[in-house]
Amino acid sequence: MAMEISEPLVDVLRAAASIGVVTGAGISAASGIPTYRGKGGIYDDPEEGDRTVEALSGPTLRDDPDRTWHAIKQLALAAHRATPNAGHNAIVALERRARRFVLLTQNVDGLHESAGSENIIDIHGNLRRTICQSCGVIGDEPEWTTLDGSPRCACGGVLRPDVVLFEEMLPTDKVLRLYAELVDDPPEVVIAVGTTAMFPYICEPVHATRLAGGTTVEINPEKTPLSDVVSYRLAGHADVILPALVAAL
Ligand SMILES: [Zn+2]
Known part of the structure; x- marks a missing residue:
């Protein structure tokens, strides 16, 4: 049409x-x-949405980075399946x-x-970049399929995704x-x-x-x-x- x-x-x-x-x-x-807040979005189911938002927050990254990275990994895998x-x-x-x-x-x-x-x-930000929380270097995304826990920088520091998390x-x-x-x-x-x-x-x-x-x-x-x-x-x-x-x- x-x-x-x-x-x-x-x-x-x-x-x-x-x-x-x-x-x-x-x-x-x-x-x-999936969209975020629109109809059928990933935060449409309130309970599931609350847990995801909590995992994708600045405080969780600080206290339990593995949990944040696990949630980020799901978003990144979806992004990689997409064109x-x-x-x-x-x-x-x-x-x-x-x-x-x-x-x-x-x-x-x-x-x-x-x-x-x-x-x-x-x-x-962009899921396909990382920032080292120790030395500040901006790097490429981790190898998602084998990622377990939080990726590390060559300097030994814990990387974070180069995305703005909730409460940041x-x-x-x-x-x-x-x-x-x-x-x-x-x-x-x-x-x-x-x-x-x-x-x-x-x-x-x-x-x-x-x-x-x-x-x-x-x-x-x-x-x-x-x-x-x-x-x-x-x-x-x-x-x-x-x-x-x-x-x-
Ligand atoms: Zn570093």
Whole structure:
């Protein structure tokens, strides 16, 4: 079924010199990665959800790193079974068209990198990297299939996943980049894709572009706090709507 994209939106996107895209779990749903809080998400079952959230928290990493790594391993194995979908690929095509492009993602699955996106702010980190808690070196992901307990650095320190866990702060360097590239100098067009828009720092780029007189778009099958704010709301799944949008350009 052909998806109708409104002409004025196509015109704006064709002419845009700068584009920002903000993604959440919804973009990876078609790749088989469960969403978090949306319908059927991994935190949908409250008890199971509570245990997973506790395992994936800063305090648990400190007190029982093996438990955190066990939970991280499940997420990483799911990410490795997945491949980028048509939505991820359409975002790469948008990046190649725009003179300035920035992708802010909440996802830690690494699928945007796999698809070929380049200017990425992975505000919650990436499962495919580790940081040594002793020497601070940033390294590749561990060999997941054989991982038992917590991986160690060559220096002997315990590694942590390079992801923001529950009850942890966002990394300062990425927050500064978010503000520099998406808020202080907002792109002409910002497209929010598959995010439940629960976090202020995820909504802020949309508000910044709107206040600057730019165009804002939301792609999501469900309504979110952004739905009544954006210039265009495209109700549907990212892997269907994003390719249709790119094809119309
Ligand atoms: Zn180390």
